[in-house]
Amino acid sequence: MAAPEQKTQEDCSLLPQVHDIIKCMDKDSQDVHQELNKLKTKIQEAREQISTMPGISMSPEQQQQQLQNVREQVRTKNKLLQKYRSLCMFDIPKA
Amino acid sequence: MAVSERSTRERLLSVLDDVEVLSRELIEMLAISRNQKLPQPGEESQILELLVQRDGEFQELMKVAQEQGKVHQEMQLLEKEVEKRDSDIQQLQKQLKEAEHILATAVYQAKEKLKSIEKARKGSISSEEIIKYAHRISASNAVCAPLTWVPGDPRRPYPTDLEMRSGLLGQMSNLPTNGVNGHLPGDALAAGRLPDVLTPQYPWQSSDMSMNMLPPNHSNDFMLEPPGHNKENEDDVEVMSTDSSSSSSDSD
Numbered sequence: 001m002a003a004p005e006q007k008t009q010e011d012c013s014l015l016p017q018v019h020d021i022i023k024c025m026d027k028d029s030q031d032v033h034q035e036l037n038k039l040k041t042k043i044q045e046a047r048e049q050i051s052t053m054p055g056i057s058m059s060p061e062q063q064q065q066q067l068q069n070v071r072e073q074v075r076t077k078n079k080l081l082q083k084y085r086s087l088c089m090f091d092i093p094k095a
Numbered sequence: 096m097a098v099s100e101r102s103t104r105e106r107l108l109s110v111l112d113d114v115e116v117l118s119r120e121l122i123e124m125l126a127i128s129r130n131q132k133l134p135q136p137g138e139e140s141q142i143l144e145l146l147v148q149r150d151g152e153f154q155e156l157m158k159v160a161q162e163q164g165k166v167h168q169e170m171q172l173l174e175k176e177v178e179k180r181d182s183d184i185q186q187l188q189k190q191l192k193e194a195e196h197i198l199a200t201a202v203y204q205a206k207e208k209l210k211s212i213e214k215a216r217k218g219s220i221s222s223e224e225i226i227k228y229a230h231r232i233s234a235s236n237a238v239c240a241p242l243t244w245v246p247g248d249p250r251r252p253y254p255t256d257l258e259m260r261s262g263l264l265g266q267m268s269n270l271p272t273n274g275v276n277g278h279l280p281g282d283a284l285a286a287g288r289l290p291d292v293l294t295p296q297y298p299w300q301s302s303d304m305s306m307n308m309l310p311p312n313h314s315n316d317f318m319l320e321p322p323g324h325n326k327e328n329e330d331d332v333e334v335m336s337t338d339s340s341s342s343s344s345d346s347d
Contacts, residue, residue: 012157015150018118025125036122043115047108055167056103056160063166070173077180084187 017042103160110153117146 017039024032050056055063121142128139232238237252244250259265 012154013150014114014118014153015147018121018146021122022125025122025129039118043111046111050104050107050111050160053104053160053164055163055170056107058102059100060103060159060163062102063163063170067166067170067173070170070177073177074173074180077177077184081180081183081187084184084191 012046014039014042014046103156103163107153107156107160110149110156113149114146114153117142117149121146 017035021032021035021039024035058066121139124139124142235252236250240252241250249255254262260268
């Protein structure tokens, strides 16, 4: 799991792209425009990815609170169900 | 506090915008400085530092976003479980309601039965008495015509005029009639007839019920009198026949 995470971190960083652009500018290369476009594309892709990522519509603290609430709900309902299912049957008194 | 309330998505987009702006500024500044050959290292390094800082923030926020994604998946699983539990609880509720309804119906019916039993117990009559009455009723041929009955036979399932006159009622004819007639139903009173079945509502009748229903000589009347021999009886029969037919037409 560490390798993919590292890859993701490297993908996230835009500094390598900026560095490439500056290198091209230093060399007076014709690829400057190409590199600039790459940077723009990467930024746009990052925006789209951020828009579609699930679970980030709230802050981490709010999400943790919600998680606790849902866990509590599950616990309560399990308890309730167990209580209903284990209710004692009617004991018919023997005459 | 305001920063912590912002969602992770908003913070990510904000940092990304900053990175874009800073990188553009840096590139523009570098391009200008190369063209103009004016060294501006201070400003460039400042922008570069900011850019590096913002990039670092961006990476941290992306890590946080990925963690939140995992938490979100766990929450979805938990919510599915909650839904399942909800449906189980609803199912149990339905069954409980059904059982309550059935039990309530059974209890109600049982209570009604108990009431009937209590009522019957309070008004209990000995079977011997009922059989005795049944005997007397059927002995007077009020339920069914005797086997030897033919049309023209003066015998009737009700006391005839002659029998009434020769019975206790006839002997009481000296008494004022208002009190007696006042008890009769209005239509029978208007028609001057007695109803076919006199219900035992009068106090003097109930005392008669304990004795023989008919005077003793009348129980032999059916046997001794041959049909159609007594002219007076025939007249009475004709009158009674008319009355009965008219009463039947009235009842129609």
